[in-house]
Amino acid sequence: MTDEDEGIAERKMRFLYALRSRGITDGRVLTAMERIDRGAFVKGLFAERAYEDTPLPIACGQTISQPSVVALMTQALQLSPRDKVLEIGTGSGYQAAILSLLARRVYTVDRHRRLVREATEVFRQLDLTNITAFAADGSHGLPDQAPFDRILVTAAAEDPPGPLLAQLKIGGIMVVPVGQTDAVQNLIKVTRHETGFEYEEMRPVRFVPLVEGLGSE
Numbered sequence: 001m002t003d004e005d006e007g008i009a010e011r012k013m014r015f016l017y018a019l020r021s022r023g024i025t026d027g028r029v030l031t032a033m034e035r036i037d038r039g040a041f042v043k044g045l046f047a048e049r050a051y052e053d054t055p056l057p058i059a060c061g062q063t064i065s066q067p068s069v070v071a072l073m074t075q076a077l078q079l080s081p082r083d084k085v086l087e088i089g090t091g092s093g094y095q096a097a098i099l100s101l102l103a104r105r106v107y108t109v110d111r112h113r114r115l116v117r118e119a120t121e122v123f124r125q126l127d128l129t130n131i132t133a134f135a136a137d138g139s140h141g142l143p144d145q146a147p148f149d150r151i152l153v154t155a156a157a158e159d160p161p162g163p164l165l166a167q168l169k170i171g172g173i174m175v176v177p178v179g180q181t182d183a184v185q186n187l188i189k190v191t192r193h194e195t196g197f198e199y200e201e202m203r204p205v206r207f208v209p210l211v212e213g214l215g216s217e
């Protein structure tokens with residue numbers, strides 16, 4: 001091993017330790033986080049900081065989420081290998097890549113075409129063949145592929161968007177940050193029962209806002 005490899009191995013070990021110490025106990029989630037190299041989704045200057053438990057800037061003024069929050073949301077989804085999952089907010093593609101190891105099929109949507117294009121290229125390089133990324137306004141969901149077993153929203157909405165609730169299967173789970181931009185937002189877990197929706201508050205978080213319409217690039 002070169003010194004550089006050793007440095008990366010050590011940083012990755014600390015990365016996994018940080019996730020455990022933040023309450024990630026699901027072994028399958030930890031294994032997925034270990035297998036997907038966050039460094040592949042962070043470009044340029046910030047690549048060096050890929051194994052820190054911190055959000056980082058990506059193109060189009062957006063951010064790749066903090067790894068412990070990615071792990072927490074993934075754990076809350078209680079994925080099964082048969083699940084069809086919808087993610088709103090592809091961003092770098094990192095969260096979708098984690099989901100793809102734990103579910104059968106992942107659809108991911110972003111309002112910025114550039115992010116969709118770049119993430120699709122990384123999925124191809126990593127041979128993650130069960131993810132499809134679309135450029136679209138995700139607040140309408142993805143009616144053609146609905147209903148979904150699980151839905152994950154990685155941008156903050158004022159309320160869980162109605163079309164997404166409608167596209168969740170009975171027995172399905174949706175995780176969504178809810179709150180005003182720049183105020184404290186809460187991560188909410190929504191479970192759809194035959195008789196209605198159950199809402200559970202998980203913890204305060206801070207995400208970029210869910211914005212209507214397609215982006216300019």
Ligand code: SAH
Nearest residue numbers: 064089091092095110111137138154210211
């Ligand atoms: N999950 C990402 C981080 C997402 S950041 C990752 O793992 O890197 C939030 C993303 O939501 C941004 O890329 C932003 O462009 C996207 N977004 C915001 N509003 C949206 C909308 N209405 N439809 C689709 N994507 C949206």
